[in-house]
Amino acid sequence: MTERLGDRALRFARPHAAPARILEAVKAWPGVVDAVIAAHDVAVYFANEPRDDYDARIAELATLPIEPVEGREHVFRVVYDGEDLPAVAAATRLTIAEVIAAHAARTYDVASIGFLPGFAYLDGLDERLALPRRETPRTRVPAGALAIAELQTAVYPFASPGGWHLIGRVIDGPMFTPEHGARLAFGDRVRFVT
Amino acid sequence: MSLVVVRALGLVTVQDAGRAGHMHEGLAPGGALVRAALVSANRAVGNADDAPAIEVLGRLIIRAEIAIEIATDRMPRRVLARDAELVIESEPHRATYLALRGGVDAPRILGSASTHVAAQLGRALVAGQRVSSAGAPERVGVASIAANRGGAIRVLPGPDAYAFAPDALAALLSAPYRVSPQSDRVGTRLVGPVIARSSAPDRSRPTVAGAIEVPRDGQPIVLGPEHPTTGGYPIVGVICAADLDRFFAIRIGGDVSFEVGHVATSRARS
Numbered sequence: 001m002t003e004r005l006g007d008r009a010l011r012f013a014r015p016h017a018a019p020a021r022i023l024e025a026v027k028a029w030p031g032v033v034d035a036v037i038a039a040h041d042v043a044v045y046f047a048n049e050p051r052d053d054y055d056a057r058i059a060e061l062a063t064l065p066i067e068p069v070e071g072r073e074h075v076f077r078v079v080y081d082g083e084d085l086p087a088v089a090a091a092t093r094l095t096i097a098e099v100i101a102a103h104a105a106r107t108y109d110v111a112s113i114g115f116l117p118g119f120a121y122l123d124g125l126d127e128r129l130a131l132p133r134r135e136t137p138r139t140r141v142p143a144g145a146l147a148i149a150e151l152q153t154a155v156y157p158f159a160s161p162g163g164w165h166l167i168g169r170v171i172d173g174p175m176f177t178p179e180h181g182a183r184l185a186f187g188d189r190v191r192f193v194t
Numbered sequence: 195m196s197l198v199v200v201r202a203l204g205l206v207t208v209q210d211a212g213r214a215g216h217m218h219e220g221l222a223p224g225g226a227l228v229r230a231a232l233v234s235a236n237r238a239v240g241n242a243d244d245a246p247a248i249e250v251l252g253r254l255i256i257r258a259e260i261a262i263e264i265a266t267d268r269m270p271r272r273v274l275a276r277d278a279e280l281v282i283e284s285e286p287h288r289a290t291y292l293a294l295r296g297g298v299d300a301p302r303i304l305g306s307a308s309t310h311v312a313a314q315l316g317r318a319l320v321a322g323q324r325v326s327s328a329g330a331p332e333r334v335g336v337a338s339i340a341a342n343r344g345g346a347i348r349v350l351p352g353p354d355a356y357a358f359a360p361d362a363l364a365a366l367l368s369a370p371y372r373v374s375p376q377s378d379r380v381g382t383r384l385v386g387p388v389i390a391r392s393s394a395p396d397r398s399r400p401t402v403a404g405a406i407e408v409p410r411d412g413q414p415i416v417l418g419p420e421h422p423t424t425g426g427y428p429i430v431g432v433i434c435a436a437d438l439d440r441f442f443a444i445r446i447g448g449d450v451s452f453e454v455g456h457v458a459t460s461r462a463r464s
Binding site: 003004005006007008009011023027033034035036037038039040041042043045047049112113114115116117118119157158160176178181182185186 | 214215216217218219220221223303304310312313314315350352353397398399400401402404405422423424425429432433434435436455
């Protein structure tokens with residue numbers, strides 16, 4: 001179902017296609033200036049009120065391939081010293097060393113981008129580490145913090161409030177820069193090393 | 195020509211029309227809070243409509259290093275002597291713009307000179323800082339727009355009706371809301387009738403400037419130019435694009451009423 005998000009944007013359920021392909025397709029539609037691919041939805045933003053019927057174009061997105069496009073490979077250096085490591089270990093019944101090993105063993109995919117500039121929700125977390133978000137979010141999480149929640153991990157690009165569990169910090173550079181914007185894009189794969 | 199910032203209170207930044215095209219990487223377009231006032235200040239000095247200018251949300255005191263001519267929308271054109279100070283206040287409106295003939299000289303980052311606080315693109319102006327124009331000019335323009343024209347602000351209901359009690363929209367339309375001092379370029383907080391939520395959980399979904407988000411306490415937040423691109427609070431309605439300037443021009447402490455607008459009839463109103 002297509003819903004109006006005001007008079008200059010449409011929102012619809014995210015098709016099961018690779019997000020980089022969805023993004024490329026919708027940005028080529030006439031009049032489109034922006035798009036957001038969130039966990040379960042896509043929003044498409046227009047310069048002016050969209051007057052055409054976009055339902056056929058939206059339906060076509062479902063025919064795009066699910067296979068991810070070839071993105072970049074990132075290896076982020078991490079210090080696993082997050083404040084929540086002991087609590088994560090206790091809640092998952094693992095040792096701190098096992099939590100770190102489980103997190104560093106995986107390769108992650110960019111699932112969606114939002115919340116903050118350059119904040120990428122990364123899929124691929126070891127199921128043993130899955131925890132709900134903190135009941136009380138922190139009022140300030142520092143830039144570079146490496147965190148987990150549910151089946152995802154993420155790096156906070158800027159200091160902000162946050163409800164994820166902090167397990168460490170990325171030490172080799174910002175996640176969003178004025179020169180290049182977001183460091184991570186759809187199709188990219190990410191590993192974390194100590 | 196240079197102007198020197200003597201004092202900046204509140205939030206004083208360089209703004210133009212913003213940087214569209216980066217929402218997919220988590221960056222909202224940003225840009226002037228009240229674009230019509232930016233345009234008006236720029237036109238007063240013969241600039242292109244969207245030339246970078248200084249947005250004052252609060253108060254700015256500047257000193258001119260040479261004599262300058264000031265065109266404002268509030269008083270007759272006049273000349274400010276060299277070394278005299280000029281006070282620019284957003285009151286009684288929410289935002290006032292100071293345009294320099296030739297445009298404020300500021301680096302363009304990702305296609306725009308707009309300061310975006312959350313993304314650390316550019317910086318708020320501080321005392322002692324110099325502001326130069328990109329041209330060679332002895333003229334500045336100052337402009338705001340009054341918000342108290344045109345009546346209620348038009349809203350397109352939805353899209354998150356499932357997350358609200360049946361009378362939520364009626365509550366939004368029932369009485370005026372007051373613009374809270376806890377408002378910034380990210381969000382404008384409103385205080386007024388409680389908009390009741392259903393038991394549906396928060397879901398992180400795409401947002402848009404002008405979206406009226408409602409946290410559990412029922413007091414709405416209208417997303418501004420630097421909004422997060424996704425948000426967990428459901429959206430009870432979205433302000434019509436043609437009414438965004440009138441809404442964001444309402445001063446802190448001022449009142450706003452909403453009415454239901456309709457797609458394809460939401461033309462500019464003044």
